[in-house]
Amino acid sequence: MKALGRHILAEIYDCDPFVLNDRDLIEDILVKAALEAGAEVREVAFHKFSPQGVSGVVVISESHLTVHTWPELGYAAVDVFTCGDKVNPWDACNYIAEKFQAKHMTASEVKRGVFEKPVKVVNF
Amino acid sequence: MKALGRHILAEIYDCDPFVLNDRDLIEDILVKAALEAGAEVREVAFHKFSPQGVSGVVVISESHLTVHTWPELGYAAVDVFTCGDKVNPWDACNYIAEKFQAKHMTASEVKRGVFEKPVKVVNF
Numbered sequence: 259m260k261a262l263g264r265h266i267l268a269e270i271y272d273c274d275p276f277v278l279n280d281r282d283l284i285e286d287i288l289v290k291a292a293l294e295a296g297a298e299v300r301e302v303a304f305h306k307f308s309p310q311g312v313s314g315v316v317v318i319s320e321s322h323l324t325v326h327t328w329p330e331l332g333y334a335a336v337d338v339f340t341c342g343d344k345v346n347p348w349d350a351c352n353y354i355a356e357k358f359q360a361k362h363m364t365a366s367e368v369k370r371g372v373f374e375k376p377v378k379v380v381n382f
Numbered sequence: 383m384k385a386l387g388r389h390i391l392a393e394i395y396d397c398d399p400f401v402l403n404d405r406d407l408i409e410d411i412l413v414k415a416a417l418e419a420g421a422e423v424r425e426v427a428f429h430k431f432s433p434q435g436v437s438g439v440v441v442i443s444e445s446h447l448t449v450h451t452w453p454e455l456g457y458a459a460v461d462v463f464t465c466g467d468k469v470n471p472w473d474a475c476n477y478i479a480e481k482f483q484a485k486h487m488t489a490s491e492v493k494r495g496v497f498e499k500p501v502k503v504v505n506f
Contacts, residue, residue, distance in 0.1 A: 305425050
């Protein structure tokens with residue numbers, strides 16, 4: 259069976275709360291994480307919540323990175339979803355955890371788009 | 383233990399390939415899925431790939447929806463991540479599968495941000 263993509267779901271705890279509340283810094287970290295892993299950035303959308311917290315996404319050619327932060331809990335939910343063999347999603351995930359100054363992280367990898375048999379290709 | 387969020391990872395198969403290759407229609411479907419589920423849309427970013435395929439995200443107050451499509455396989459990888467009790471992520475997920483004219487879907491729900499004990503709140 260062949261999977262189209264690898265998707266890491268990371269729970270990142272005990273981060274620096276000031277980093278987790280800085281929209282511009284988080285955008286910079288996520289974009290650099292994508293680039294560090296060798297991904298190609300296509301679209302970026304980030305949002306700062308009141309009174310605190312940041313949500314954002316980086317759409318890459320290989321799929322996406324997302325982040326949601328709870329500065330008051332020192333917690334961030336991070337996803338790194340990559341397709342193909344060129345990019346290792348763990349490189350991006352570990353980069354983000356390091357820049358968030360996380361004390362610990364639990365993460366799991368899920369295979370996405372698993373096909374048991376060859377599929378018909380539609381021409382456009 | 384209390385989870386901050388619910389995250390659905392959906393593998394949506396045997397969709398209409400023409401829907402899966404229509405960037406504007408997919409953006410419309412994802413935004414409407416968010417609204418149908420009662421979510422508040424904050425940011426939207428979609429990208430059309432050459433020769434085919436669409437990636438996109440809707441950042442909502444409650445977290446996010448993402449989609450990646452492979453029209454040539456009739457397949458879409460969809461994520462719906464919601465926080466709080468107001469929005470049921472399955473409402474959005476099922477809406478998307480229906481609009482993609484999917485013949486079948488496998489999906490699982492993952493809890494995000496699980497805390498075992500009360501956490502200190504940082505004031506900003």
